[in-house]
Amino acid sequence: MAANWWMVRAGADGKDVEEFIRDGIVAFGDPELGPLPQSIKKEELLHLYAQHYPAKKEGSRASWASQLMRLLSEIKIGDTVVTFDRDRRLYFFGQVTSEYEWLPKLNQGKPHARRVKWTHQVLRDLLSVSTRNTLGAIQTLFKLGADAAKDLQTHAAVRGASTDLPPKPLESIDQDEDGEAEVRAEVVEKADEFIEDAINKLDWKQMQDLVAGVLRAMGYRTTVSAPGADRGVDIFASPDGLGLQEPRIFVEVKHRNETTMGAEKIRAFLGGRKPGDRCLYVSTGSFTKEARYEAERATVPTTLLDSQDLRKLLVENYEKLDAETRALVPLKRLYWPLT
Numbered sequence: 013m014a015a016n017w018w019m020v021r022a023g024a025d026g027k028d029v030e031e032f033i034r035d036g037i038v039a040f041g042d043p044e045l046g047p048l049p050q051s052i053k054k055e056e057l058l059h060l061y062a063q064h065y066p067a068k069k070e071g072s073r074a075s076w077a078s079q080l081m082r083l084l085s086e087i088k089i090g091d092t093v094v095t096f097d098r099d100r101r102l103y104f105f106g107q108v109t110s111e112y113e114w115l116p117k118l119n120q121g122k123p124h125a126r127r128v129k130w131t132h133q134v135l136r137d138l139l140s141v142s143t144r145n146t147l148g149a150i151q152t153l154f155k156l157g158a159d160a161a162k163d164l165q166t167h168a169a170v171r172g173a174s175t176d177l178p179p180k181p182l183e184s185i186d187q188d189e190d191g192e193a194e195v196r197a198e199v200v201e202k203a204d205e206f207i208e209d210a211i212n213k214l215d216w217k218q219m220q221d222l223v224a225g226v227l228r229a230m231g232y233r234t235t236v237s238a239p240g241a242d243r244g245v246d247i248f249a250s251p252d253g254l255g256l257q258e259p260r261i262f263v264e265v266k267h268r269n270e271t272t273m274g275a276e277k278i279r280a281f282l283g284g285r286k287p288g289d290r291c292l293y294v295s296t297g298s299f300t301k302e303a304r305y306e307a308e309r310a311t312v313p314t315t316l317l318d319s320q321d322l323r324k325l326l327v328e329n330y331e332k333l334d335a336e337t338r339a340l341v342p343l344k345r346l347y348w349p350l351t
Contacts, residue, residue, distance in 0.1 A: 041124030047114035106130035225337025
């Protein structure tokens, strides 16, 4: 059976890469666990993590256990491991030469180790965008596919060789730009999906507070209805908060992911509205075509927002949100190079 290729991160931001290369190892894990038998079962490892880190989330402990199990038993002697030096933009790879070892003195803080004979290096800029994207996954230790392994082998140099970058042909530059655009689009799409997931996890009251917070960020003052009968209005918004200045916005919020809102819901919401009013109907489910048509032909201007629309408004106005609203869906700005 062909040897597997593994990516092993050298600590946060690659800070341990010099020790990895100098000492001929890959290592990580927690010294609190102590030396482990290579035959340990995942259930036993999960129990150890639970003993030492009872306050940590179960999902986090399960992720740590999965990573360590790969180092203990899935990696085999003869497999190839890859690690990254961010400062020099170099990937190093070599062959695993030992079974699992406990090396607390050799690598402080990361005593669970395998010995490695580091033989080659690859300049990151030589790799395809697809391979760079694969190698950029967030896990500490993961298996590489055949395409990424082949790309690394194709561009490998003996460790210690010159790292001067040869000029690229024009056609390869165009291909790289196309690839980067694809990766950027994929990252944005994933971010949008994760934001919508976070919105959908809110309870009904938090959803009302989120919508009200977005409206405040847009310059309105809001009143959120108390729990109980709200006569079809969950939020009232206006420039002065009193309804003496237009626009007077009446908002209904339905937090039912599995429910499609029909025309009858829109008609019921619009009943009793007067000229000069504005209506906003927010649903984390979807709307039927008939519901959208009902909103379009209504005599009172009416806007329907689904989860995607709410996510867009949230992101567009995030910098203006108050702290309470930001805490409902905490987001972090991501910068992407335009070149």
